[in-house]
Amino acid sequence: MAGWRSRLASHVAAELSTARGAVRQLAQRADRRATEAKRAASRAMDTAREKQAALTSTHRAEVDRITAKAESDIDNAVAELTEVTARLSAPCADAEWSRWTPAPVDRSLAAPLLRVGSLAIGSADAETQRPPALVGLMDHSHLRIAGAAEAALPSVLLRAIGCAEPGACRLTVYDPERLGGSLAGFAPLAPAGLLSFVGPHGLSDMLDEHVEHIRRINATVLAGDHASLRELAETTGRRPEPWRLLVLLGAEMDDWTKDQRAQLTRIRRTGVACGVHLIVVGTDAADDANTLSLDTTSTTLAGQAPVRLDPAPPSALITGTCRRIAEVYAAGPQPTRLSDLIPETLWTKSSACELSVPLGEGSDGRLADIVLGDNPPHALIGGPSGSGKTNLIYSWLGALTARYHPDELALYMLDFKEGVSFARFAGGRRDPSWLPHVRLVGVNINDDREFGLALLRYLRQELRRRAEAAKRHEATKLEELRAVDPQGRWPRIMAVIDEFQVLLDGRDSVAAEAVALLEDLARRGRSQGIHLVLASQDVAGIEALWGRPSLIAQFTLRIALPKARRLLAEANNLAEEIPRYHAVVNSDSGVTQANRVVRLPNASDRAVWDPLQEKLWRQRPADNDSPLLFDGDHVPVLPERIELPTTDPTPVAVLGKAIDVSSRAATLRLTRTPGRNLAILGTRTTEACDVLAGAALSVARTTDVRVTICCLDPDAAAHAYRLAWACEAAGSTVDWQDKLDEVVTAWEEQPTDRPHLVLLYAVDAAGSSLTTAGRNALRSMLLTGPERRVHTFGWWRSVPRLREDLGGYAARFDAIDAWVALDVQGPELAPLSPQPGGPAWYPRTRRGLFFDRAVHRQAEVLIPYDTESVLPTVDNMLTGSPADEH
Ligand SMILES: Nc1ncnc2c1ncn2[C@@H]1O[C@H](COP(=O)(O)OP(=O)(O)OP(=O)(O)O)[C@@H](O)[C@H]1O
The missing domain is CATH 3.40.50.300 (P-loop containing nucleotide triphosphate hydrolases)
Known part of the structure; x- marks a missing residue:
């Protein structure tokens, strides 16, 4: 029994041991696998962790990038908004009150939006970098x-x-x-x-x-x-x-x-x-x-954006x-601007019917027109000194000259004030441009009323020319004449006379003639396109016109500057009330119902005027000449050559510059007729020498002459020597005599093959030293000399002394055809003048009264030429010979 049991036991034991071994092996394998799996899992975890870490940082970077971009976009947008809004609210939108000042916007722009604070958006800390919060108000x-x-x-x-x-x-x-x-x-x-x-x-x-x-x-x-x-x-x-x-x-x-x-x-x-x-x-x-x-x-404009108020x-x-x-x-409103009166395109209007332009801003805010034509034909401007008359004239002219071509409008400008307010129209050294419409400028003429008269005479002549042309074409007024004679040049004429009352001052023949001419021009100029514009600061001046009802009745356009008196109708007191830089423009003789208040631009400022004149000047027609400038303060120099109206060979002596519109010379023709002598009368040595030198030199330069000089005034001797030199340099034969006796006896011995000028300085100084025979010879030379081509230019220092030399109380003055009176009173000239009681002449510096029996009905005023710079200096004479000059 034991055997099988023990064999069984050992078999089982063996089996068990095998199984155990197998189990152990299995367990060891499982262990190994588990360890491997654990390792793999751990590796996988590590990998996953690494990946997650990488992902997280990428994500973070991306988020950062997006955030930064968003913030920068916002800041840019805010900056842009700040800029735009700042522009909308400029110019006086400074956030800091300490820096803020008023800054009126240009009148042609809409009013800006108004800043009230800032928008709390964007990252900027500074208030100024934040967009302003705006509100709208004006406009x-x-x-x-x-x-x-x-x-x-x-x-x-x-x-x-x-x-x-x-x-x-x-x-x-x-x-x-x-x-x-x-x-x-x-x-x-x-x-x-x-x-x-x-x-x-x-x-x-x-x-x-x-x-x-x-x-x-x-x-x-x-x-x-x-x-x-x-x-x-x-x-x-x-x-x-x-x-x-x-x-x-x-x-x-x-x-x-x-x-x-x-x-x-x-x-x-x-x-x-x-x-x-x-x-x-x-x-x-x-x-x-x-x-x-x-x-x-x-604010409504800021929408959702939060606002922080200033x-x-x-x-x-x-x-x-x-x-x-x-x-x-x-202090008064700012004036309108001259540019408001200037059209974009120049010279587009026809003046056939009238001259109509804006003068300034009317009370309705629109440009107010001013018209000159058949009605109203003439204008009267009044206002006290400094009220802006000259400025008004500039504004008017600016608007006119920009609209009408120089063939449509001709201007004649006269300023009787001491000043040069019209001189800028004529061009000069500083600014060569002139106003192409201006034909004549008279400045500083307060003492030369004759110049005003000359202008009026010239205008009357033009009036006649127009009237005759109108008659030929069976036209009754300028508009019709221009229609039937489109090729003719019939510009409207505007004659502006500042401080015109000077012309009417006094009861002399100048004033009488000026009034008669003004009346005629005012009455008949209306239909012939001749317009008078008279300005005055003087109530008496205006009143002088009230005394001439037929004259003032023609001036139906009245322009009254602040505080102008007697310019408008009796009960019309508006000029008393208007502020400065305004005018009452009334085109119905000043009756209250026709009042219009006009605000005037500043046109007198050169910075405003010059560009306009320059522009007009650049566009001037090719045949446009610079205006004639008559400056009463200027002493003209004897010109090298003088254009004479006649080409006949009779010698002509230049005595001075006539005060007239054509700037001609006052001359004396030396014909072979009795009396063609010249007497210079007065005590002003320099001017007498200048008249003598101008007369002699102008003849010597154009004619082969013999010149005899006798100077009895030591103060004039240097001038006389220099004249002798200059005449010789011009080709004349010059004979210098120290004694008058010798001159008056020797003249007859000279050959008469060429004209002979006898220049006598201070003749009267000979006085009692002149023998009776000498005095008779002098008279004889004066009486009979011219027929034998001997012309005497003599300087007597008074009329009585001339009379003495001509024979005392019984003297006959027919030996003196021509005379230039310097500082001699008018009544003293009675014996030499056709006017009973003598001419109305008040002596004044650098002016002479010239009368030539052969040509004048009335004496005329002349300006003796300055001959100082045309005669050689004493140094020249010491170092050269006359032939060199020749
Ligand atoms: N509309 C205006 N706007 C601005 N300034 C003006 C205006 N009108 C006149 N002025 C200024 O006022 C001043 C006087 O003007 P203006 O010379 O025209 O006066 P006036 O009446 O002609 O004086 P006077 O008779 O003494 O010559 C000048 O300095 C001128 O520039």
Whole structure:
């Protein structure tokens, strides 16, 4: 038994041991696998961890990148917004009140939006880098300010008045509770009429007044041509009406009457287009599209973006700004601009019927025209010194010359004042350009009334020429003449005479002739296109015209500058009331009903005038000559050559420059007839020497002459020597004599093959030293010399001394055909003059009165030429010979 059992046992044991071994092996294998699996799992975990770490950092980087981009985009957008909004609110939108100053916007632009704070967006810390929070007001909308944001009101108002020209923004504050407490800083505007406070009792009137204002603007300013004042400004560059801000503080609108609410609704609906803007602070009744809102943290324009309001402006800033604005405004409105009167295209108008141009801005904000034609034909301008007459003339001329071609308009400008206000039209060293329409400019002519007379005579001649042409063509007025004679040059003529009363001064022949000519021109010039424009600062001057009813009646166009007196009709006092730089333009002889107030541009400023003149000058026609300039202060130099109207060979002596429109020389023809001598009368040595030298030299330069010189005044000797030299240099034979006796006896011995000039300086100095025979010989030379070609040019220092030399009381003056009087009074010239009592002559420096019996009915005024610079100097004479000069 034991055997099998033991064998079984050992078999089982063996089996067990095998199984155990197998199990062990299995267990070891499983162990190994588990270890391997664990390792693999651990590796996988490690890998997964690594991957996750990598992913996380990529994600983080991506998130960072996106965040950075978003932030930069936001900042860029904010910067862009800041820039755009800053532009919209420029120019006086500085966030810092310490840097803020008023900066009025150009009149042709819409008003800017107004800054009230900043938008709390973007990353910038600095207030200035944040976009401004804006509200619209002038030219944009009405504004509603929530009660809690009332502190923003001073800032809105200050910025509003700061971006308008002084006076162009006016405030009315309805403040039933506090009467202006919060706006006390704006009080300096009140005395200038730029701010008014209204209490409950004034509400209806205030609303009515604003509604009426809107109605007037719609009817007369916009007048259907423009939708709003903003559009008017943008298209025309003009802003004729101020903005009116109507501030309603704590208004209980529910308690208002029906009428008051209706008026407010009208203002809401139509005010913005007419520059009337509401600022309602506190509870507001309606919500409409014309109104923007401002709260403590938002504005309509900012949308969802949170708003941070600016601090209130310091009260000193408000008061100071308002005071300055009020001062500038009180000083008077700024003038309109000359450029407003200038059309884009030059010279497009015809003057056939009239001259019609804008002169300035009328009270309706439109350009006001001024017309000269058949009616009104002539203008009278008046105003005290400094009231702007010259400036008005410039404005008028600027508008005229830009519209009418120089073939359509010719200007003759005369200024009797001491000054050169018209000289700029003639061109000069500083500015070579001239105004192409101007044919003649006279300046500094206050002592030379003869020049005014000369112009009037010239115009009368032109009037005759026109009248004859009209008659030939069976035309009755310029318009018809131009229609039937289209090739003819018939410009309208405008003659402007500033301080014309000088011409009418006194009771002499000049004044009498001037009045007669003015009357004739005024009466007949109307239909022939000749227009007179007379200006005066002097009431007496204007009054001088009132004394001549037929003359003043022709001047139906009256232009009165501020404080002009006696220019308009008796009861018409408007000129007393208008502010400076304005004029009353009245084309019906000054009757009140025809008054128009015109605001004038600043045209006298050279910076404004010169570019216009330069532009016109560059376009001038090829045959346009510079205007003739007559300057009373200028002493003309003896010209090298003088154009004479005749070509006959008779010697002609040039005595001076005539005071007339053509600038001709005053001459004396030396024919072989008795009396062709010249006497120069007076004590002014220089001028007498100049007349003698001019006369002798002008003959010597053109004719082969013999010259005898005798100088009895030591002060004139140097001049006489120099003249002798110059005559010799011109080819003359010159004989110098120290004694008058010798001259008067020797003349007959000279051959008569050529003219002989005897130049006697200070003849009367010979006095008693001249023997009786000598005196007779002198008379004989004077009487009979010219027939033998001997012409005496003698200088006597007084008329009695000449008379003495000619034979005392019984003297005959027929040996002296021609004379030039210097400082000799008119009555003294009676014996030499055809006028009983002598000519009306008041001696004045550098002027002589010239009479030639052969040609004159009346003596004429001349300006002795300066010969100083045409004669050789003493140094020249010492170092050269006359032949060198020749
Ligand atoms: N519309 C205007 N805008 C700006 N400045 C003006 C205007 N009108 C006149 N002025 C200025 O006022 C001053 C006086 O003007 P202006 O010389 O034209 O006056 P006036 O009446 O001719 O004076 P006077 O008779 O003394 O010559 C000048 O400095 C001129 O520039």
